[in-house]
Amino acid sequence: MPNKTTERSYGQGAQGEPNSTQTSKPTLWAKFRYSFDNSIAKSGMFVTWMLIFMVIFSILLVLIKSVLYVTPFITNPGTPVTFNFETFWGSFATLFGKGGEPTWAERIMGFLTWMCTIALTGSVTGFIVGAITRTFDRLRKGKSAIIDNGHTLILGWSNRIYPILKELAVANQNVRKAKVVIFSDQTRDFMEDEIEARATELGKLKVITRTGDVSNPEDLKRTNISNAKSIIVLDADNAGDANVVSAVLAIKAVNPNPNIRIIAEVDDANTGEALTTATNGQVITVRSHEIVARVTAQASRRPGLAAVVLDLIDFDGDEIYFASVPALAGKTYADALLAFNEAAVIGYVDEHGVAFVNPAMNTSIPNNAKIIAIAEDDDKVIYTGIKEEIANTPVTAASRAADPAESLLIIGWSSMGRTVLNELSGFLPKGSTVHIVAQSRYVDPAELADLKFGDIQVT
Structure with a gap:
């Protein structure tokens, strides 16, 4: 009697794949539920x-x-x-x-x-x-479009947004219906709660928040970029410059108008230079870490200098303004110093955007140059004419005594350390020394290697 054998399955194909899974046919009720859910x-x-x-x-x-x-x-x-x-x-x-x-x-x-x-x-x-x-x-969720005109547009979110809002509030005290639009990937509730808690006393400044992708041109269309007064692109903390570059490219894709100023915060100097060159100067890059390091370097030698710098760069008190004064074309810098009753001239900017701060007294001011002056407000920079009786008075330059060598102590170390020392090297007298105290468990020894800055001795 022949033995009954069971068919043996070796799978499918040459590689022995498993048999395909048998799926049951959906019932009529399952089809109805599926159609109903969709x-x-x-x-x-x-x-x-x-x-x-x-x-x-x-x-x-x-x-x-x-x-x-x-x-x-x-x-x-x-x-x-x-x-x-x-x-x-x-x-x-x-x-x-x-x-x-x-x-x-x-x-x-x-x-x-x-x-x-x-x-x-x-x-x-x-x-x-x-x-x-x-x-x-x-x-x-902040998905509606912006219909306001003449607003300041801030793209991105970081901790620096709070002092920016406070300064814009002071700067727009005399502006009717001043508005700031913040566009970032944060939720609207989060942004409004943080602003309410950390940026108080904004006065009449109206802050509008919207949520979206700052690097997506379709999302940026909702911010009414074409009618914005200026655009600020923030560098998110520890996010690098890639997001800033993407945001600038998205802005140019939505609105190619070269007259809208774009202020972008970057970390790398080469990235900032590339953005400025690629946009023909439309993008003004700011390296906040470098500015902090340079001010820190100067304030370490001159107590009180930080307060002076802060007073000049914020909108409270006196500020730095730029003004076109055609009457000073061809005049000397010494003449310009005496041509304003309510403003103090500190230099000029030529037509190529190059700044000359406190040049030589006999420097001739070129055509199309803008005067750099310190004043209480921009309407105080008024040309009142050159006082000939004062301009023709001879001035004897005083001799400057040699500064003694200085010794500085730096406690701790960070990525700003080299920038601080590089800034100090141009001002410290010959023979000055800098001593750095840092814990090796927090600082890589390679970061403290090759610290050579002119005649300064670093230990």
């Missing part, structure tokens, strides 16, 4: 389904009513049940606004109608409430 997400389909369910419920109620009304027991108003149950039913029916029907058929139909009405009303009410909630949530 369609309910579409706008307006909920109302359509509610109408369908109302038709189905109405048909069911008609069928139930037909059955009830052909049953003698529940259609005879004189049929007794029990006194206790009648009392219970009267009390129970009162709770949902029913009761008083003469027959049990009408009582049952009234109760079923009430249940269907409550279910449908609750569903429709829930749908309306959900739609309103979604609308407000969408508005809270």
Whole structure:
């Protein structure tokens, strides 16, 4: 008798892949649930389904009513049940606004109608409430477009946004309806809560927040870039310059207008120079870490200098302004010093954007140059004419005594250390020494290697 053998499966193909998984055919109910789940997400389909369910419920109620009304027991108003149950039913029916029907058929139909009405009303009410909630949530997400004009646009988010807002508030005290638009990837609730907590006393400055991708041109279209007064691109903390470059490219893609000034914060000097060159000077790059390091270097030698620098660069008190004064073209820098009653001239900027701070007294001011002056406000930089009697008075230059060597102590070390020492090297007298104290567990010894800065001795 031949042995019965079982067919052996070796898989599929030459590589012995496993047999394909057998999938069961979806049931009719599964297909309906799948279609219902997909369609309910579409706008307006909920109302359509509610109408369908109302038709189905109405048909069911008609069928139930037909059955009830052909049953003698529940259609005879004189049929007794029990006194206790009648009392219970009267009390129970009162709770949902029913009761008083003469027959049990009408009582049952009234109760079923009430249940269907409550279910449908609750569903429709829930749908309306959900739609309103979604609308407000969408508005809270900050996805609507900006229609304001003449606003200052800030792209990105970092801790430096708070002092920027405070300075803009001071600068726009005399501006009617001054507005600042902040566009970043942070949520609108987060930005508004942080600004309210950390940037108080903004005065009349109106701050508008929107959420989106600063490197996406389609998102940037919502910020009304074409009508912005100026644009500030912030470098997110520890994010590098890639995001800043992407944001600048997105700005140029949306609005190629070269007249809108773009101030971009960068870390790398080469990146900043490349952005300025590629945009023909439209992008003004700022290296905040370098500025802090250079001010720190000068303040370490001159106590109180940091307060002076802060007073000049903020909008409170006196500030630095640029003014075109055609009458000074061809005049000397010494003449310009005496040509303003309410402003102090400290230099000029030529037509190529090169600044000359405190040049030689006999330096001739070129055509199309702008005067750099310190004044209380820009309307104080008014040319009042050269006072010849003072300009022709001879001035004897005083001799300067040699400065003694200095010794500086630096406690701790960071990436700004080399910038600080490089700034100091041009001002410290010959023979000065700098001693650095840092813990090796926090500082890589390679960072302290090859610290050579002119005649300064670093230990």
